[in-house]
Amino acid sequence: SFNSSHARKIKPDKPCKHLTVYYHDILFNGTNKANATSAAAANPTQLGNTNFGMVVVFDDPITKDQHLLSTPIARAQGFYFYDMKTSYNAWFAYTLIFNSTEHKGTINIMGADMMGETTRDLSVVGGTGDFFMARGIATFRTDTFEGTAYFRLQMDIKLYECY
Amino acid sequence: SFNSSHARKIKPDKPCKHLTVYYHDILFNGTNKANATSAAAANPTQLGNTNFGMVVVFDDPITKDQHLLSTPIARAQGFYFYDMKTSYNAWFAYTLIFNSTEHKGTINIMGADMMGETTRDLSVVGGTGDFFMARGIATFRTDTFEGTAYFRLQMDIKLYECY
């Protein structure tokens, strides 16, 4: 009988499913309604000057390559907020929503986006549809960061529990 | 030895625990303090006119049947926000809190509520007490939607990991 409170073996370099995608975020600035994909639900507080407390809700396109205008293969819906008073640093919770012939279903992700690090790992905490009950790691890498106006993240999604 | 990075078998129609409940949300409008169960922590942004960026915190009754005034069997505490600029669409993270002779414990849920779909699946990402370490799927179905004033969701909770 299997006791999952004991150590199990999963090799981080052997995911059962692996997707590399790009996330594009264009913040609403009051005049870019047609292009904006996210908006500040709460403005930055006065604690420091790196947007501490700014909460951004997004419905962002996900593409296979780096091009903003490529046909999206998914949407990313969720939110992030800035949470450091001395530098830009964020926290994310969101859902990747796939609805194509290739993939149907969702992947739910949360964790810290330590923007100062080259790569940072968040948790894939669940999935539905083609990703039923999935768990894993989502590795963020900043691909470009033009202040809050536009940024692009590479998201490397590695699932270690597949059903 | 079991390597969980390989595919495992779970049948979506064979949960180890199954609960069907109803969630009732009455948004505070400034004058319904006695009845309101939720309130807007952040107002809608100007990005579209379907409440994009509106963040709602809730402490909502959960009942076994569809009647708002039935004795609650649990509370749902958490938040949702609207996140689409062309139609109503939401994202939820919350805890179902049971404290009765039948069930004691919590179930933690997050995911996208694609309100345009008849049913949509969110992830049960954890549980405590009677639901210790649970995982599964929460399927939402809109039972009634009277704008933001009152809406009722059927939540079909299927757990596939029970301990």
Added chain:
Amino acid sequence: SFNSSHARKIKPDKPCKHLTVYYHDILFNGTNKANATSAAAANPTQLGNTNFGMVVVFDDPITKDQHLLSTPIARAQGFYFYDMKTSYNAWFAYTLIFNSTEHKGTINIMGADMMGETTRDLSVVGGTGDFFMARGIATFRTDTFEGTAYFRLQMDIKLYECY
């Protein structure tokens, strides 16, 4: 073959990893910029007078003992909000970030903080680095609560899935 939709055995008193830490939160009040570790992204609503709807973003020190000024062993980054109209009650989602010789990696946690209970259990929904793919329970106990100005929680982190 293992069917995880059947009941598995994990003993709540036999975690595979166990950490007891302290969380210190000092809310920004407009004048304590140097010491503040959190700030209100959204102010309380008018629904009751126990801060319903107040959303707080934090970057809080985590220490091994109860002393605020001990060298932190981790940061807790995330948010909480108050969600009850008749008493103080909260909901948390956050990441514990370890970056020391002892531990490198993150632990992701979410759940209800029923402040009226002596202890309350939240879910550890994932981890990265040294805590790769972890799951478990985080038990909160209020150690001191000086209104919103300063509070300290004991967090007892028990992991039941270790890799």
